[in-house]
Amino acid sequence: MDRYHQGSLAVQERVGVRELAEHVGRSIGPGIRDVAAAFLALQPHLVVGAADGAGRLWASLLTGAPGFARATGPDRIAVRGGLPDGDPLAGALAADGTRVGTIALDPRTRRRMRLNGTLAVTPGGFAVAAEEVFSNCPKYLQKRQPLSLAADGPGVVRRSSALTPDQERAVRAADTFFVATTAGAGGADASHRGGMPGFVEVLSPTGLRWPDYPGNAMFLTLGNLAVDDRAGLLFPDWEGGGLLQLSGRARTEFGADGGRSVRFRVESVVESLHPGRLLWSAPEYSPANPAVPANPAVLPGGAADRPHRGRTTR
Known part of the structure; x- marks a missing residue:
């Protein structure tokens, strides 16, 4: 199988990790191993990335009792339920053939699993044929x-085309967000980004930037952005139950010192409260998180990446 499209290959070549990426990419396949199936069945959340009817990319959060998302075959998962009314992806997850990227992340164990494929509507939910x-x-x-x-909430509470001051503060305080990207006909992907609070910089009510920290060398997200600049971001309020969803355009900036950052332009904003969502404790930060520069203007990417130079990259 072709593990990477031209966008990912181009970024891998530019960063100099092509051989490593080929090795790491051998882990990608359509099969759901037993350990992955067991992991998925324990999760109360599933992040889904896809395009809405207008072509905007979004990342959304599905919630249910453990087992609501489970493997039903060697290359297929089933999900019970759907998204709350007003969620920008509610329509896409009710349409056969939607290309979706999913990520199940367990904050208790710091484990995550990604599955991308094509959606089929089922009674009471949907299934995804894994690719x-x-x-x-x-x-x-x-x-x-x-x-x-979380207690029952009002669902969507605000829609806009730019961030409010409160939403800007929420982004600056975030230690985790999810990003949905696409390669067009190559399908959709949902990925995780994490760091110390402040790692996402608010440049303006419609502009964000974050460093691209070293990861797994595949460059699926940056590769997608190299061929299609649409992106959707999801900022969860772990302790309060709220969600901030952003849709817009993103591009990668490469620094002269080898660092990278991603600049995002906000086009649409949805803020909501998800009834029934699990609330979580304050975080124990990952020991891998780089320190956030005192002066964000030193970005793109370089200062935050320097302690990790030579490690694998995503």
């Missing part, structure tokens, strides 16, 4: 413990 299944290392994952279920 790519793989796991990532625990880098930059904050550890949390589950506490309680």
Whole structure:
């Protein structure tokens, strides 16, 4: 199988990790191993990335009792339920043939699993025929413990085309977000980004930037952005139950010292409260998180990446 498209290959070549990426990419395949199936069945959340009817990329959060998302075959998962009314991906997850990227992340164990494929509507939910299944290392994952279920909320509470001052503060305080990208006909992908609070810089009500920390050398996210600049971001409020979803355009900036950052332009904002979502404890930060520069203007990417130079890259 072709593990990478031209976008990922180009980034791998530019960074100088092509051989390593080929080795790491052998872990990508359509099969769901028993250990992955067992992991998925324990998760109360599933992040899904896809395009809405207008072509905008979004990342959304599905919630349910453990077992609501489970493997039903060697290359297929089933998900019970759907998204709350007003979620920008509610329509896409109710349409056969939607290309989706999913990620199940367990803050208790710092483990994650990604599965990308094609959606089929089923009674009471949907299924995904897997095309790519793989796991990532625990880098930059904050550890949390589950506490309680969120009370019923009003669903979507605000839509706009730019961040409010409160939303800007939430982004600056974030230690975790998820990013949905696509390679067009190559399908969708959902990935995780983590770091110390402040690692996502707010440049303006419609502009964000974050460093691209070293990861697994595959460059699936940056590779997708190299061929299609659409992206969707999801910022969860772990302790309060709220969600901040952003859709827009992103591009990678390469620094002269070899560092990288991603600049994101906000086009659409949805803020919501998800009823029934699990609330989590304050984080135990990953020991892999780089320190956040005192002066973010030193970015793109370089200062935050310097302690990790020579490690594998994502």
